[in-house]
Amino acid sequence: MLSDTKTYTPQLAVTLGDPAGIGTEVILKALAAPLAGCVVTLVGSRSHLVVTYQQLRSRHPTLPLANPDNLQILDSTLAPDLEQQIAIGQESAASGAASFQYLETAIAHALSGAFHGIVTGPISKAAWSAAGHPYPGQTELLAERAGVDRFGMLFVARSPHTGWTLRTLLATTHIPLRDVADALTPALLTRKLDLLLDCLRQDFGLETPRIAIAGLNPHSGEQGKLGHEEQDWLIPWLEDTRLRLPHLRLDGPTPPDTLWVKPGQAWFGSTQTAAAFNPADAYLALYHDQGLIPVKLMAFDQAVNTSIGLPFVRTSPDHGTAFDIAGLGIAEATSMRAALELAVALCHERYKTGNTETSDQLSSGSANVAVTGI
Ligand SMILES: NC(=O)C1=CN([C@@H]2O[C@H](COP(=O)(O)OP(=O)(O)OC[C@H]3O[C@@H](n4cnc5c(N)ncnc54)[C@H](O)[C@@H]3O)[C@@H](O)[C@H]2O)C=CC1
Numbered sequence: 001m002l003s004d005t006k007t008y009t010p011q012l013a014v015t016l017g018d019p020a021g022i023g024t025e026v027i028l029k030a031l032a033a034p035l036a037g038c039v040v041t042l043v044g045s046r047s048h049l050v051v052t053y054q055q056l057r058s059r060h061p062t063l064p065l066a067n068p069d070n071l072q073i074l075d076s077t078l079a080p081d082l083e084q085q086i087a088i089g090q091e092s093a094a095s096g097a098a099s100f101q102y103l104e105t106a107i108a109h110a111l112s113g114a115f116h117g118i119v120t121g122p123i124s125k126a127a128w129s130a131a132g133h134p135y136p137g138q139t140e141l142l143a144e145r146a147g148v149d150r151f152g153m154l155f156v157a158r159s160p161h162t163g164w165t166l167r168t169l170l171a172t173t174h175i176p177l178r179d180v181a182d183a184l185t186p187a188l189l190t191r192k193l194d195l196l197l198d199c200l201r202q203d204f205g206l207e208t209p210r211i212a213i214a215g216l217n218p219h220s221g222e223q224g225k226l227g228h229e230e231q232d233w234l235i236p237w238l239e240d241t242r243l244r245l246p247h248l249r250l251d252g253p254t255p256p257d258t259l260w261v262k263p264g265q266a267w268f269g270s271t272q273t274a275a276a277f278n279p280a281d282a283y284l285a286l287y288h289d290q291g292l293i294p295v296k297l298m299a300f301d302q303a304v305n306t307s308i309g310l311p312f313v314r315t316s317p318d319h320g321t322a323f324d325i326a327g328l329g330i331a332e333a334t335s336m337r338a339a340l341e342l343a344v345a346l347c348h349e350r351y352k353t354g355n356t357e358t359s360d361q362l363s364s365g366s367a368n369v370a371v372t373g374i
């Protein structure tokens, strides 16, 4: 039985991501200011953390940075011959092996009940593949290890201009564009919509959300003249779903270009409040770039990739490894900071409502992880 939320302190694992990318840098920057209401354990190579810190410090003496000496670290280092192959800015089998090992370690500890949430640094899918781990992304590894087949990729971003929150779930994720139309089915959309509704209720307290669902084709097919999926099954599926869920407002299929006008207005604001633009509580995009181009245009520095359907919290910044600027000290850490803050908030929300398997297994605020540091 879960009790006093005041005694609950979430345990967060933060994986460094690909050590050749900007993951470690944005983590050290994001943790420069205290992160209240949780205990953070970094999962990755301690020596890589220390070297990254020293290099950033010598190049930018006044940069706000967390000092690894003051951080709790679950050291996860490769064999020395592999570790030596890692070169900043260059993805490789070795850097892929490292980031894979960090995430595997964090997942194993989360499943054993030691962590309530995992915040992941960005990895390179190509480096994972080179290391012999051909997963489409971290989400799929997390879901596989957690033993769930009902999961989703939700991007959450709070506007610094208006305070409005954009939530975008991707119905399909890392598949070729050529395969998207075949992958989309009524059954898939029902699964994703129901998952989204569970998440909005449990994690965001939205009991009767309004959801906007994108069309697939230009102008949502223009009555079958520009593509037939809307007429063939998407409109019938929405009509059936409205009958199944009569208490909800389900808009769509909205032409995919105009779908983003209201959220754009609510995000950037004007003399009117965000609510005046009447944005939806969440958006269901049918494929990766349909959802992520608008999310990144609006909120590249704010958006958080959130895996829903897992038995523990998982968040990540929306950006990738940025090998082109790795080691320069110029990476922005705002999305990583938002990922850390959202993970803490989601852990508390799940603990409060009892919607977590992991927090049931943990005694309040005490992780059983062998760590170095404080
Ligand atoms: N969560 C994750 O693990 C993600 C991983 N990726 C992976 O990252 C790799 C590189 O992907 P790209 O498409 O190049 O995207 P990217 O996000 O790494 O870089 C795109 C552009 O944005 C810049 N950028 C990215 N993050 C930044 C930051 N924090 N501050 C300042 N500038 C930043 C980069 O310098 C680059 O010009 C790929 O292997 C991809 O799979 C991509 C997105 C998310």
Ligand SMILES: NCC(=O)COP(=O)(O)O
Pocket (backbone or CB within 6 Å): 123, 136, 137, 138, 139, 140, 292, 305, 316
């Ligand atoms: N485009 C989002 C992305 O690449 C994140 O993938 P994942 O590694 O979090 O599954």
